[in-house]
Each structure stands twice: as structure tokens, then as C-alpha cells.
Amino acid sequence: MQVYDIVKEKAQSAHDASRLLATTNASVKNRALLAMAQALLDQADIVLQANAKDMEHAQAIGMKNSMQDRLRLTRERISSMAEGLRLVAALKDPIGEVIGGQTLSNGLSMTKVRVPFGVVGIIYEARPNVTADAIGLCIKSGNAVVLKGGSEALHSNAAIVKILSAAATEAGIAEGCIQFIDVADREAVIDLIRMNGLVDVVIPRGSHRLIQAVVQQATVPVIETGAGVCHTFVDESADFPMARKIALNAKVQRPSVCNAMETLLVHENIAQAFIPLMMDDFEAAGVTVFGCTKAQQIDQRIKPATDEDWATEYGDLRLSLKVVSSLQEAMDHIAQYGTKHSECIVTESMQNAHFFQAGVDAAVVYVNASTRFTDGFEFGFGAEIGISTQKLHARGPMALPELTSYKYLITGNGQIRG
Amino acid sequence: MQVYDIVKEKAQSAHDASRLLATTNASVKNRALLAMAQALLDQADIVLQANAKDMEHAQAIGMKNSMQDRLRLTRERISSMAEGLRLVAALKDPIGEVIGGQTLSNGLSMTKVRVPFGVVGIIYEARPNVTADAIGLCIKSGNAVVLKGGSEALHSNAAIVKILSAAATEAGIAEGCIQFIDVADREAVIDLIRMNGLVDVVIPRGSHRLIQAVVQQATVPVIETGAGVCHTFVDESADFPMARKIALNAKVQRPSVCNAMETLLVHENIAQAFIPLMMDDFEAAGVTVFGCTKAQQIDQRIKPATDEDWATEYGDLRLSLKVVSSLQEAMDHIAQYGTKHSECIVTESMQNAHFFQAGVDAAVVYVNASTRFTDGFEFGFGAEIGISTQKLHARGPMALPELTSYKYLITGNGQIRG
Numbered sequence: 001m002q003v004y005d006i007v008k009e010k011a012q013s014a015h016d017a018s019r020l021l022a023t024t025n026a027s028v029k030n031r032a033l034l035a036m037a038q039a040l041l042d043q044a045d046i047v048l049q050a051n052a053k054d055m056e057h058a059q060a061i062g063m064k065n066s067m068q069d070r071l072r073l074t075r076e077r078i079s080s081m082a083e084g085l086r087l088v089a090a091l092k093d094p095i096g097e098v099i100g101g102q103t104l105s106n107g108l109s110m111t112k113v114r115v116p117f118g119v120v121g122i123i124y125e126a127r128p129n130v131t132a133d134a135i136g137l138c139i140k141s142g143n144a145v146v147l148k149g150g151s152e153a154l155h156s157n158a159a160i161v162k163i164l165s166a167a168a169t170e171a172g173i174a175e176g177c178i179q180f181i182d183v184a185d186r187e188a189v190i191d192l193i194r195m196n197g198l199v200d201v202v203i204p205r206g207s208h209r210l211i212q213a214v215v216q217q218a219t220v221p222v223i224e225t226g227a228g229v230c231h232t233f234v235d236e237s238a239d240f241p242m243a244r245k246i247a248l249n250a251k252v253q254r255p256s257v258c259n260a261m262e263t264l265l266v267h268e269n270i271a272q273a274f275i276p277l278m279m280d281d282f283e284a285a286g287v288t289v290f291g292c293t294k295a296q297q298i299d300q301r302i303k304p305a306t307d308e309d310w311a312t313e314y315g316d317l318r319l320s321l322k323v324v325s326s327l328q329e330a331m332d333h334i335a336q337y338g339t340k341h342s343e344c345i346v347t348e349s350m351q352n353a354h355f356f357q358a359g360v361d362a363a364v365v366y367v368n369a370s371t372r373f374t375d376g377f378e379f380g381f382g383a384e385i386g387i388s389t390q391k392l393h394a395r396g397p398m399a400l401p402e403l404t405s406y407k408y409l410i411t412g413n414g415q416i417r418g
Numbered sequence: 419m420q421v422y423d424i425v426k427e428k429a430q431s432a433h434d435a436s437r438l439l440a441t442t443n444a445s446v447k448n449r450a451l452l453a454m455a456q457a458l459l460d461q462a463d464i465v466l467q468a469n470a471k472d473m474e475h476a477q478a479i480g481m482k483n484s485m486q487d488r489l490r491l492t493r494e495r496i497s498s499m500a501e502g503l504r505l506v507a508a509l510k511d512p513i514g515e516v517i518g519g520q521t522l523s524n525g526l527s528m529t530k531v532r533v534p535f536g537v538v539g540i541i542y543e544a545r546p547n548v549t550a551d552a553i554g555l556c557i558k559s560g561n562a563v564v565l566k567g568g569s570e571a572l573h574s575n576a577a578i579v580k581i582l583s584a585a586a587t588e589a590g591i592a593e594g595c596i597q598f599i600d601v602a603d604r605e606a607v608i609d610l611i612r613m614n615g616l617v618d619v620v621i622p623r624g625s626h627r628l629i630q631a632v633v634q635q636a637t638v639p640v641i642e643t644g645a646g647v648c649h650t651f652v653d654e655s656a657d658f659p660m661a662r663k664i665a666l667n668a669k670v671q672r673p674s675v676c677n678a679m680e681t682l683l684v685h686e687n688i689a690q691a692f693i694p695l696m697m698d699d700f701e702a703a704g705v706t707v708f709g710c711t712k713a714q715q716i717d718q719r720i721k722p723a724t725d726e727d728w729a730t731e732y733g734d735l736r737l738s739l740k741v742v743s744s745l746q747e748a749m750d751h752i753a754q755y756g757t758k759h760s761e762c763i764v765t766e767s768m769q770n771a772h773f774f775q776a777g778v779d780a781a782v783v784y785v786n787a788s789t790r791f792t793d794g795f796e797f798g799f800g801a802e803i804g805i806s807t808q809k810l811h812a813r814g815p816m817a818l819p820e821l822t823s824y825k826y827l828i829t830g831n832g833q834i835r836g
Contacts, residue, residue: 369832410784
């Protein structure tokens with residue numbers, strides 16, 4: 001069978017099954033999620049064997065150690081995947097929630113209710129735990145799911161899908177709701193993201209390159225996730241100890257993630273006093289700092305930054321640092337180089353805090369707190385399928401409600417339009 | 419200048435201006451809308467002269483009469499465009515509305531507020547009134563707008579934009595918020611819908627062909643609008659007079675619009691009794707009916723339908739009619755041929771009404787009312803930029819809130835992530 005036909009058949013099966021899943025009761029879905037968690041624990045050996053094959057291949061091709069670490073499954077990691085499914089089961093079911101409504105002047109009763117999208121396509125890389133997470137969130141939100149993981153995790157993903165699918169079906173979820181594209185061909189991604197009419201939305205998770213490829217080539221609506229060139233601006237009125245604590249945390253607590261800080265902006269009126277103290281913290285934490293000319297003049301530990309640095313998501317212990325002459329210059333820099341993810345001002349000025357929050361265009365705009373809090377769990381959503389960096393549909397951390405659409409139910413007694 | 423450069427320059431201007439518009443107070447925006455309405459009335463002659471040029475060209479190329487009618491402006495039509503702007507001024511400002519929030523367990527205060535998208539691209543055809551409507555709704559919702567109208571209305575659109583832009587700027591709206599692409603080249607559309615980073619969302623309005631071309635080629639997020647193959651299902655328990663009234667209204671009250679009915683489904687248990695009565699109504703209204711074999715056997719006025727008929731949005735006084743053996747068959751037919759726009763069941767059965775509303779996947783699902791009500795004004799929204807037929811972001815009639823995104827404002831006192 002051609003790749004296109006394989007993908008279409010799976011999308012069609014998901015589409016057909018999604019009609020049944022859309023009206024499946026919360027109790028059935030929750031029972032299925034708990035059964036899936038248990039099945040994963042019971043059959044952990046099968047998953048570990050499959051993962052061993054992927055790891056063997058990874059070593060054979062000389063995959064980077066950091067990538068290998070993401071790919072590796074252990075009994076503990078499988079337990080935490082199972083625990084994730086249990087936590088999702090415990091969350092409030094978003095489907096059927098009434099989110100608006102009124103009686104129209106002609107007596108028509110109108111109710112706006114949450115419904116599933118239908119079919120969600122997930123394109124992702126490396127980490128096999130995304131497989132279980134995505135399946136759990138999609139089933140709970142009443143969506144059938146078509147998964148296309150990276151070829152490097154093919155055996156692990158296939159094993160997880162097989163176990164979860166069987167448990168779901170056994171627990172009463174319509175067969176076909178969980179589809180896995182086991183074709184390594186990249187053509188399969190293109191086919192999936194152009195399957196209009198069968199796939200309702202596509203969420204890419206992974207590298208910038210992967211996400212941009214999906215955005216550029218998809219005809220199905222996409223939710224863009226993940227790119228984060230996040231800034232912290234230390235205003236002239238900032239409390240120094242607070243600013244140092246926040247900036248250090250934003251950079252070093254977990255530098256590989258999208259809500260970590262990539263650029264520190266410092267008001268010139270405090271630059272001379274603040275930067276050397278801050279650099280002591282960064283030096284102690286092993287951070288390499290690339291700065292503008294002014295910053296370099298203040299502290300010799302700062303290396304020269306190029307224009308490219310301001311636009312770079314390092315994802316590691318590198319940082320760019322710029323001295324700005326005003327709040328407005330800081331905001332202009334963020335507007336030019338930011339990715340509309342998470343931005344922070346550290347200030348004691350009410351006026352500047354308000355101006356910054358109103359004027360900065362990003363999913364999350366912080367005053368006096370680390371950008372690292374942009375996360376579905378930290379936000380109290382109880383789950384996260386990704387962090388949207390687009391403005392259509394959902395922005396910032398996406399959980400169950402962000403995996404839904406809505407419809408209007410209108411009931412009358414013969415009303416016609418005049 | 420190359421077409422691409424022209425489009426990019428306009429998108430960049432809109433993007434830059436949108437930063438200012440995003441924080442412009444409601445009072446300034448409303449004053450601008452009223453000034454725009456007045457300017458349109460004051461300078462109606464200029465608009466009429468420009469429109470005369472477009473009409474002359476339309477006649478010269480032998481444009482269809484129905485198209486010419488859409489293109490034609492009169493003093494009355496200009497008045498109603500002005501009135502539309504005044505009505506939008508009177509609506510509640512969506513920007514800054516708090517739509518969620520909480521205090522997180524670590525004391526962070528989180529507020530979710532409505533913000534504009536930034537820059538909205540509108541691709542449309544024929545009707546010059548869309549120009550004024552779209553500008554009014556975008557400015558009110560804090561969005562800069564880039565308009566690309568059809569070449570057949572170039573002079574009319576350009577005149578309207580010039581008048582409204584001048585009035586807006588005079589009233590305090592940032593220069594550059596209203597951009598009009600006056601290049602007739604179709605390449606300009608492609609450039610606009612691939613202007614990621616400068617354009618935040620694109621809304622195509624017009625023919626199925628135009629909308630599909632945008633969906634297929636855009637890389638900027640799109641809101642798909644307008645295609646409507648709407649059904650009315652007359653259940654076996656239906657009240658006949660009510661069913662006839664609803665079906666007639668859904669078909670004939672304004673057959674050219676997307677919420678008009680294209681297919682009537684009739685339960686076989688009442689087909690023999692109901693269809694001849696219904697056909698009397700349709701005959702009197704000049705409706706041509708294409709039906710399945712069973713329907714044709716019941717009433718000789720029904721012509722044979724082909725498979726293509728079930729998928730056709732006639733947009734005129736033609737209708738397809740199918741006899742179905744059950745509620746499930748009706749719903750399966752709708753799932754196969756519907757465009758997820760507006761669907762109706764006429765029934766006296768509570769159970770069937772509930773089953774239909776829960777199981778039919780469409781923006782609006784009616785019980786005992788005409789599908790013609792799917793409209794922003796009828797829904798009490800006070801405005802409409804289009805009717806979304808996709809599930810991402812907005813579904814059904816879109817008004818001011820549907821032209822917004824949101825952001826999270828988080829304020830702390832030094833919180834960092836542990």
C-alpha cells in the first residue's frame with residue numbers, strides 16, 4: 001500500500017471512531033484511562049524490550065547522549081506515564097460543559113456547549129512518554145488521535161500504543177480512536193497534515209525545524225507550539241536580590257525548556273551596579289554570557305554578542321545580555337526578537353509594571369516572577385499537551401479545554417426567519 | 419516594486435501600528451468609528467463615482483447581473499455601511515475583558531485577559547460593503563487589518579478605505595492600522611497569507627473556490643468560513659405544519675446564503691403523507707426538487723438526484739430530497755455530506771431531539787427551528803465577520819470576541835520555580 005493510502009486509512013478510521021467517542025460518557029472514558037494505566041504497568045516488560053531495540057539502534061547510529069537520554073525508558077519512567085494517565089482520569093471532563101447561552105428575543109433557546117475537535121493529529125519526536133500523554137489527553141477530551149512519532153522511537157511507541165489501545169477498547173472506547181502511523185517515511189507527516197475533512201487539528205511537538213515544517217506545509221489547522229526566546233527585563237527600580245533570584249532561576253533551573261530565559265535586559269541606570277553582581281551568580285552556575293558593547297565594558301566576563309544571539313533559543317547555559325536605555329527600548333527589543341511566549345519585568349514601579357503587561361504581546365507576561373512558571377501543571381490545569389505560541393484558538397499552556405471546540409444547540413417551537 | 423515587497427511593506431506597517439492600537443482606549447476607538455461613519459456619509463459622492471468606474475468595467479466585461487448587483491453601491495447602501503459602523507461603536511469593547519484567573523498555590527496572581535490578534539488579513543470578493551464592515555470590526559477589536567478585495571471592486575474599495583483611514587487617523591487611531599492591497603495580481607493573495615510573523619490570522623470571505631485556495635496555500639492560521647450544505651430532517655413524529663413552515667423558510671427565505679437548506683431528509687414512515695404536502699409548498703415557491711428513487715415514486719414532481727446533488731450547495735431555488743429509514747440514517751447522511759454548518763431536526767420526540775443534537779457535528783444544531791437563524795445578528799452578537807465552519811478557535815457566527823486572543827498576566831513578589 002502507498003504511504004498516502006496507509007495514512008488516509010488510519011485517518012478515516014479515527015474519523016469514523018471519533019463520532020462514537022464524542023458522545024461517550026465521562027465514566028467510560030475515565031475507566032478506560034485507569035485500565036490503560038494498569039495495562040502499562042502490567043506490561044512494562046514488553047515496553048522495555050521494545051525500547052531496548054530503539055536504544056540499540058540509537059547507539060549504533062551514534063545518537064547524541066542527551067537524545068539517547070530522552071529516548072530511554074525505565075521502569076520508573078513507565079510508572080510515571082501510568083501515573084499521568086491516572087491524573088488525567090481524575091480531571092474534570094471538559095465535554096458537554098455549558099460555556100454560554102441565552103434565550104433569543106424570538107424565544108429560541110440557545111446553549112453553547114464544549115465538544116471535541118474530532119480527530120487530533122500529533123507529530124512529535126524522540127520522547128516515547130509523549131505517546132501515552134497525548135493518548136490520555138485526547139481520549140479524555142473525546143478526541144480520536146492519530147500519532148506520528150519519530151522513527152528513532154518506533155518500537156517503543158508501537159508497543160505503548162498497542163497496550164493502551166487494547167486496554168481502551170476493552171474498557172468500552174470505540175475501536176479506531178487511537179491510530180499510530182508506523183511508517184518511518186517523512187512523506188507520512190505531509191500526508192497527515194493535509195488530511196482535511198478527516199483530521200481537525202494538528203499539534204506538532206518537537207524541534208523548531210519540525211514545527212516550522214508542519215506550519216509551512218499543513219492545510220489542516222495547526223496549533224504552533226514551543227519556540228521560546230524569553231526575556232527578563234530588570235528595570236531601574238528593581239529590587240536587586242529579587243532580580244538576581246528571578247533571572248538566575250529563569251536561566252538555570254532547567255535551561256533546555258522553552259520557558260527558560262534566553263536574554264536578560266538591564267536598564268542602563270542600574271547596569272553598572274547590577275551586572276557585576278548578576279555575573280557572579282551566572283559564573284557560579286556555569287552560565288556563558290554574550291552581551292552588547294555596554295555590558296562588556298561593565299564586566300569583562302561578558303563575551304561579545306552578535307545580532308544572531310538576540311534571536312537564538314540556546315536551550316542550554318548560554319545567555320545574551322543587553323543594556324537598554326528605557327522601558328520602551330526593552331519592549332521594542334522584545335517585540336523584535338521575542339517569540340510571544342513568556343516575558344518578565346522585575347520592577348518596583350506600579351506604572352512600569354502596568355505598561356509592560358499591557359504593551360508586551362506574549363502568551364504570559366510576568367511581573368516579578370520567573371518565566372519558568374509557564375506550564376499547564378504550574379498553572380493548575382492538571383495537564384499539558386503543549387504551549388501554544390500562536391494567537392488563534394489557544395495561547396500559552398494547553399490542557400483539556402484547549403483540546404475542545406464548541407457547538408450551539410438551539411431549540412425552538414417552529415421559529416422561522418422573517 | 420515587486421508584488422511581494424508591496425504586500426510585505428503593508429503587512430509590516432500594519433504590524434507596527436497594531437502595537438499601538440492594542441492599547442488604544444475604547445473611547446478613542448468608538449470616536450473613530452463614529453467619525454468614519456460620518457466621513458462616509460459626507461463623502462458619499464466620491465464613493466459613488468469610484469463605484470461607477472467599477473460598474474462600467476463590470477458591464478464592459480459582461481459580468482453576471484447578480485454579481486453586478488452585489489457590486490453596485492447606492493446612497494442607501496452607503497448609509498447602511500455608515501449605520502453598521504455606528505452599531506459597532508455601540509457594542510461592548512472586547513479588549514481587556516477578564517475571562518479567567520486565579521491565585522496560584524505559590525501566591526502568584528494570574529489574570530487571563532482578552533487581547534487583539536494583532537493583524538487580521540481579510541481576503542474577499544465583490545461586495546464593497548465588506549470593506550467598511552471588516553474595518554469597523556477589526557478596529558473595534560483592536561486589530562490592524564490588511565484588506566485584499568476583488569479586482570472588480572478595486573475603485574470602490576480604494577475610495578472607502580481612503581475615506582475611513584483618514585477619519586480614523588484624524589480621530590486618534592495609529593496611522594497604518596488600515597492597509598489596502600491595491601494590486602490586482604493574485605500573487606498578492608498568496609504573499610499575504612504566507613506573511614507569518616506579520617499577519618496573525620487570515621479570514622477569507624467569498625466563493626468556495628477562494629476559501630479553498632486560501633486554506634490550501636496559507637501558512638498563516640486561517641479561519642475557514644461559509645460553505646453550507648445544510649440539512650433539515652423531518653422525523654416521523656414531526657408536526658406537519660411546523661415541518662412544512664420550517665423547511666420552506668430554510669429553503670426559500672434567502673436561498674443564496676450559506677445557512678439556507680440544501681437537502682431535506684424525510685423519515686420513510688411519514689414520507690407518503692408528508693412529501694406531497696411539502697411539494698405543494700415548494701412548487702408554489704418555485705423550488706425545483708431532485709430526489710432519491712423512493713421520493714420520486716411518491717411524488718412525480720420530483721426529478722432524479724445524482725450522487726453529486728447530496729454534496730452540492732445550490733445557493734438557489736434547487737433542493738435535494740432523500741427518504742431515510744431512520745434517525746441514524748439521517749445523521750449518517752449529514753455526517754457524510756454536511757459541511758458542519760447548520761443542521762436541523764423537526765421532531766416531537768424528546769429522545770430523538772436529544773440524540774440528534776448530541777450526535778450531529780455542526781456549528782449549530784437546531785430542533786424545530788429554521789437553519790436561517792445562524793447569523794451573528796440573529797444570535798444577538800450585534801455584528802458578524804463571517805461564519806466559521808472549522809473547529810479551531812471559533813465556530814459558527816463570529817463577532818467581536820471571536821476576533822480576539824488572550825494573554826495571561828502574572829504578578830508575583832519574587833517567586834521562582836523549585
